[in-house]
Amino acid sequence: MDNNKSLNIILKKLKNGDQDIFEKIYLEYHEILCIFLLSYTNDKNLIEDIVHDVFIKLWNKRKTVNITTSIKSYLYRSAYNKFIDTHREQKKQTEMLSSYYYTAVMQAINIDHSKKDDIVNKLDTCIKSLPKKCKNVFIKNKIEGQKYHQISQDLNISLKTVEGHITKAYKLIKGCLQINNF
Template structure:
């Protein structure tokens, strides 16, 4: 049997292929359900066997050899796939880290511009804005703290928003 393979007998090889192809595919289904991988592994195994028929040393039965060969090729395929996936995951993580850093940088830049614009507000307007939006104090309490009316607090907030919008728009145009 081994001699027919070693001699390159195409009839023997075709019989071997037709007798074992489906059996080997069914065997590999116990390790993976991906039929494409299974067919590729079995095909590659037979191609390897034919290409290396003069060098192959079969110390067990042909049956045992074929099952062991497809199993080993499938495991090699899994290892290569895992290695490739690890590399892709590494690239993905690096890319995400860079995107997150850019986003942080952009946010820090925006916050910096907003702080610069807040600093440009008139003193009383800045005090009201700071107490209302940064400290979270209610308008009624701000009015009491600064000895102004609630309407004046609201007017300062409106003025702050208008000035901040204008300041931030002018900052964007400088970029």
């Protein structure tokens, strides 16, 4: 009963916009949530992003949030759900980009041999013209076959940054190839 009363007091303060109570919740649970997410991924940047998103959501939805068990349970569940959503989105984006890559390769195969050499040379030129970091990430993923999380760890950048570089590389390569009618 005492825990329930304490929870109600904390929730009331939180709903009224008490920044001190929010800060106490943050300080008490931030590190614990990061450790919890380590059981799902070793990407520390991703973990930090997820935990910060959980607390931002808690603050932004403080007036309508409905916590019935405990703040700890709510935060753990929120962190887990955010991790799963992020993982699904990354998987979907990876599959989409792989599909584009596969389509480009299949189109290149169906072109006569004289044009193939021209396209391969132009593709090589386009890849070489990418910005340095973008090119490095693209080569590690598409040529060396490394996974996003491995690139993220090797280069000490977040998964979102890796995804951004791959997306940017595809756009730049596509534009480069279209300029030259390939």
